[in-house]
Amino acid sequence: MEFVRILKDYDHLWAVKQPDKEDDELTDIFNRWNNAEYLLNFFMKNFNDLKSYFHIERISEAIAETFEDADALEQLILEFPYTENLDNIFHPLDITDANEASLSRNKARNWNRNRHTSWLRVYAIRIEPNIYIVTGGAIKLIRTMQEREHTNRELDKLNSCKNYLKSHGVFDIDSFVELINE
């Protein structure tokens, strides 16, 4: 597993880069969220979820909303590192992660979206305050990640990155200090 820095000279936001893929995970999800053909295939496959949870039956409407939402989220991410305020944008995935001292799994989305809750998610491991590694992202139309294959896969990617870091002895500063004081 390799990592790329999202903004040159800034240490706050990183992304996983698989050696066999052209782009890192963050670049890749925004390329997909800006491609109408990818989105058409996705919403056709997940049409029942779109209809049941968001009451949208016109696929072009779902795609237009994804474009709009992706633009806003992309802009937000571009501005984050300069404010050094990533902890306000990424939130723990669940209560277990909220209580984790190190390497917690987090999600970011456009938290202030109008009309309906944003369905775009960026997933990341928090390694230190304001330092995150993006592992992927998804269009989440249902309540829990375990319910659908594509979101479950993102959960696997989060866990795999966390395990990789753990197996290489990477901890946040506090837990590292705790460990050496034991």
Added chain:
Amino acid sequence: MSKTLDFLKEHESQSPSRFVEMATWRKENDGWLRWSRNIALSLIDYMQSHNLSRTGLAEELGVTPQYVSKILSGKVNFSFKSVYEIENKLGISCMSVNLAE
């Protein structure tokens, strides 16, 4: 320097991220990309209402499925002539839809 940052730097990929480059390109080309995206959305409306696959749409347009994929990417800098041909063949208007607003 923290231990975690040291680790990331040691495992940093040789190829830098293209996120900023791609995001900047989208922002700089936002004006005409909106038109291109609207054409893709019009075609998707047509496909959904006529229950057509990408191949079916390609047949109606008299183009290859690969060209339909290109149009659906929402990143084609069309000529007015190409847009007219799409509109004429399908009997739709592509330039007036603006779902995002």
